[in-house]
Amino acid sequence: MIERDRLLALKSQELDRFRSDRPRSVGLLEEARQVMPDGVPMAWMNYHYEHPTIFVESAEGAYITDVDGHRYLDMNLSDMSMATGYGLxxxxxxxxxxxxxxxxxxxxxxxxxxxxxxxxxxxxxxxxxxxxxxxxxxxxxxxxxxxxxxxxxxxxxxxxxxxxxxxxxxxxxxxxxxxxxxxxxxxxxxxxxxxxxxxxxxxxxxxxxxxxxxxxxxxxxxxxxxxxxxxxxxxxxxxxxxxxxxxxxxxxxxxxxxxxxxxxxxxxxxxxxxxxxxxxxxxxxxxxxxxxxxxxxxxxxxxxxxxxxxxxxxxxxxxxxxxxxxxxxxxxxxxxxVLTKDIQSRAAALGARLAEGIEESIRARGLPWSVWHLCNRSGYHFALELPRNFRQLATVDDRELRGYTRIYLANRGVWEAVCDAGPAVSLSATAEDVEFYLNVLGSCFDTLVN
Ligand SMILES: Cc1ncc(COP(=O)(O)O)c(C=O)c1O
Structure with missing residues (x-):
């Protein structure tokens, strides 16, 4: 498994890249700090990550675009609140x-x-x-x-x-x-x-x-x-x-x-x-x-x-x-x-593909992790056996590693606001979107084992 120092160095590179690629968001955050604590209307908005928050230009379907022109596939769905997709x-x-x-x-x-x-x-x-x-x-x-x-x-x-x-x-x-x-x-x-x-x-x-x-x-x-x-x-x-x-x-x-x-x-x-x-x-x-x-x-x-x-x-x-x-x-x-039998079943089928792809990715790289799957969402725990309660989960969780994965994905067009919730498939997402996510996640895992 990856050494801690290397992980921290990789994460720091990704954080620098994130910040320097988003001058408009960084500028707006500075301005916003004068009128809101932490520069956001609700502290929760930047509570989940270590980089400056992005300001959003627009969102459509399963995608969000920030004010610097970066487009992200949303895999946290605004903590499930926009699971329907944006602007329907x-x-x-x-x-x-x-x-x-x-x-x-x-x-x-x-x-x-x-x-x-x-x-x-x-x-x-x-x-x-x-x-x-x-x-x-x-x-x-x-x-x-x-x-x-x-x-x-x-x-x-x-x-x-x-x-x-x-x-x-x-x-x-x-x-x-x-x-x-x-x-x-x-x-x-x-x-x-x-x-x-x-x-x-x-x-x-x-x-x-x-x-x-x-x-x-x-x-x-x-x-x-x-x-x-x-x-x-x-x-x-x-x-x-x-x-x-x-x-x-x-x-x-x-x-x-x-x-x-x-x-x-x-x-x-x-x-x-x-x-x-x-x-x-x-x-x-x-x-x-x-x-x-x-x-x-x-x-x-x-x-x-x-x-x-x-x-x-x-x-x-x-x-x-x-x-x-x-x-x-x-x-x-x-x-x-939107919340119809057909659309929900389709999203659940894409969720099954998401889980299968994460499992393949983890096994192919020999990572000692376990995968969960719940309808349209999936994710992994950092242990070979799935935890059964919160205490077990807290023991195996690794926030540094999750934080690195999150920022790596954000730099490559995937947004997971609450990354430790595990990725979820939007009811507006396509099979190609799921494959795109899996490819980026796989390349992130490569950096951990190479
Ligand atoms: C299971 C569950 N119940 C209730 C809530 C509260 O939802 P809200 O913040 O929209 O009131 C949340 C929010 O994340 C939740 O995850």
Whole structure:
């Protein structure tokens, strides 16, 4: 394997090249720093890499073009939020038409019924609510579960990401959950329990006292460092235990719903009480959504078993722009034209080719790594065996190596904003795009072994 000093030297060359080839982005960043911390509207935008951020000129289909004229195949899809592809005519015209008719009236439009009905048909949860992002959908899903059970605690799996929610921005500490970031209450983890993914024994121990309102999980973990697949039988066990101990099961399909028509909940028969969606559902227009089982939908209408006498008896949900007409028009266009069975199956087939190509590339160079594959996405872990939980993953992960791969690819026309999420195939990508990616990745791997 590559020596550390050589890796660092290669990475530094690539970082220099990146910077000197992008004078306009570098200049704009300097200007932007005067008016925004770190020069970006949200610190996250350059949190994932070591080079100056690029400023974007335009994006179309599966490609982004920066202000210096570099064109990139987007293989992170803006962290799955643009999995549909950029600038799709069907979405653009629906959004344009609705904007002219009224973007937001704090009233429902008929599109809302069409979207909720279609989500119910695909995902199997009969009734839906809408927010502006998956984070807020998760927040509200948790509140519904808490109000319904009268329990305060929630359970999440180690290594998760469910959005910027105080309750879930927690990691395991010696005495329970502790905040992962600054600015959170030191006690914000007091009601959060964390157990390792794929560990049914730990899960049962944490649920046994019947104080947990809900377990919040992704079907497969799309965590920092790559994807963790569920063990055979894990989801059956999770559903059995949540039912046994009276905790609701919330499945967060913010990322995974793109991979399979009807999501992995349908493909794997997960039977959640609440299912959360977001990101790509709006095709670029902010949206979050959650589907509720019939008993929970009825509970929202009648939290005390009767219609509420005042709004303060209701569950704490809602926001001024939630469920607005513009996002409903966008979601309807996405569901009818992009997130279709045919297009999703085609992207999953390209994802299978991506996984096969990565595997071939790794084996041909004798790299001691393992490959995961999840519908339209794939990637590799730096160990011969796939890790089963976050602790194992963190032990084998190598951020320096991932950082090098990322910058090498960026210099050669591939953009992976969050590179450790693993590459994903856009619903707008072609077979040639996947081969292009594999070729560049192969040449990067060559530099590691030669
Ligand atoms: C699984 C999962 N859930 C929820 C979220 C939060 O999405 P948003 O930032 O759009 O609210 C993310 C974001 O990456 C996610 O990966």
């Amino acid at each position: 005519p069907a979405v653009a015209s629906a959004v344009d038409a609705q904007f002219r008719k009224g973007a937001q009236m704090l009233l429902p439009t008929e599109d809302t019924i069409a979207v909720a009905r279609e989500l119910a048909r695909r995902f199997g949860l009969p009734r839906w609510q809408f927010t502006l992002a998956a984070s807020t959908a998760n927040t509200e899903a948790i509140r519904v579960a808490r109000a319904n059970t009268g329990r305060d605690d929630i359970l999440i799996f180690d290594g998760k990401y469910h959005g910027h929610i105080d309750l879930t921005l927690q990691k395991p500490g010696d005495q329970g959950a502790v905040p992962e970031f600054r600015g959170l209450l030191k006690s914000s983890g007091a009601h959060t329990r964390i157990v390792p993914f794929n560990d049914l024994e730990a899960l049962e121990a944490a649920l046994r006292d019947e104080r947990v309102a809900c377990v919040l999980t992704e079907p497969a973990f799309t965590t920092v460092g790559g994807v963790l697949m569920p063990d055979p039988g894990f989801h059956e066990g999770l559903r059995r235990l949540t039912r046994r101990y009276g905790a609701h099961l919330i499945v967060d399909e913010t990322h995974t719903h793109v991979g399979h028509y009807g999501g992995l909940s349908r493909a794997w028969r997960l039977e959640p009480d609440i299912l959360v969606l977001g990101k790509a559902l709006g095709g670029g227009i902010p949206i979050g959504a959650y589907g509720l089982s019939e008993p929970l939908a009825r509970f929202m209408e009648q939290p005390g078993g009767r219609p509420p006498k005042s709004r303060f008896e209701k569950v704490a949900t809602g926001g001024t722009l939630f469920g607005n007409a513009l996002q409903m028009a966008a979601a309807r266009a996405v569901l009818e034209n």
